[in-house]
Amino acid sequence: MNGAQRRFLPSIASLRALEALDRLGSATAAAEELNQTQSAVSRQLQALEAQLGTSLIIRERKTMRLTPAAKEYAATIRGALQTIAQASLKVQVNPRGGSLNLAILPTFGMRWLVPRLPDFAARHPEITINMATRLKPFDFAFEPFDAAIHFGNAEWPGTSHLKLRPENMLPVCAPQVLNNVTVAHPRDLLDLPLLHIETRPTAWSQWFDSYGVSPGTVSGTIFDQFSTILQAAIHGLGVALMPDYLVQQDLKNGNLVVAYGGATRPLGAYYLVWPTERSEDRSLKIFRTWLATQAEDEDPLPR
Incomplete structure (x- = not known):
């Protein structure tokens, strides 16, 4: 890296x-997250402006906000800072080889991925x-995951x-739920x-639709994970x-019975992204090449 390039490589602290400041909206919040004083944050921003030779901050009374150009700059460097953090974590936890930071769905991850x-x-011992659990999609630019x-x-x-x-769905319940109840048609489940399940808000509507039933609004108790809805x-x-x-x-073992029919057509699928x-x-x-050998639609899962 030559001298001209170094001029445009500010300190990590100032970046x-x-x-x-861009993400949190205030110097107070930025200082708290960075475990610094507001004056320290202000000095770092002033040093950045001096190094780049341009104004980045609009200072009004006791508040600071970014100029439009600075906001665009912050959005660009955000990804670079995330890349640096990931690289630093990898070399720290596995200095002899590579590592992969993976977000998993808790139930599928534990029942399908971990046994494999x-x-x-x-x-690939190197x-x-x-792994860490995430229930919903997120922005890779803001989360420390590779996949x-x-x-x-x-x-x-x-x-x-x-x-x-794919994910095939089956309506199940405890045997006593069907006591004195006749389920001769899918609409009887209404x-x-x-x-x-919170992560499948339209699952019941899709299931009824697959049988030609238009149920309207399908109400009921909502659970955030399969482990809890299973126990319910x-x-x-x-x-x-x-x-x-x-x-x-x-x-x-008889803890559950099928309420009606069999497994439906897939309502969705699991992906590595x-x-x-x-x-x-x-x-x-290396990981996704190996995982492709495990990705068989009809592969019976470990119990």
Whole structure:
């Protein structure tokens, strides 16, 4: 890097101050997040302006806000700061090889991915997989992940994807829920309490539609994770629409029964998604190549 290039490479501290001010909207909040005083943040921003030779901050009384050009600059450097943070984490946790920071859906990750990971670890001991749960899509620019396990469709902006498996849904409940009840047609389930999963808000409507039933608004209790809705179904709170791979053991031991029919056509699928710009990352390429060997639509899942 020559001298001219170094001139346009400000300190990390000043760039973090600018990014935090843009994202949080106030110097007070930026200082709190950075664990600094407001005066320290102000000095860093002044030094950045001096180095770049341009005004970045509009100062009005006791408030500071970014100029339009500074906001565009902050949006650009945000991704660079995230890349630096990820690279630093990787070299810290696995100095001898690569690592992959992966966001997973809690139930699918634990039931489908984790049982398969020993095979990956045996084949690629040089790569460390770090995992954290996320229930909903997020912006890779703001989260420290290289890839994510995602349910739905492949429409995640700025990403590429690998389909892992479809999700077939099955209406299940505790045996006592059907006592003195005749379910001869899908519409009969509308007379029973229906349990909903927050991440699949239209699942019941789609299920009824697949049988030609137009139920209108489908009300019921909402749960945020499959682990909790499964326990609610087992304890007789109502009928839950569950992925078939999650309920096979409880159907086998009699904790649950099928309320009607069989597994429906897929209402969605699970994907591995990653930022397209990171497609050539070595650890990510190795992981997704291996994962493609596990992505079989009809593959029976480990119990």
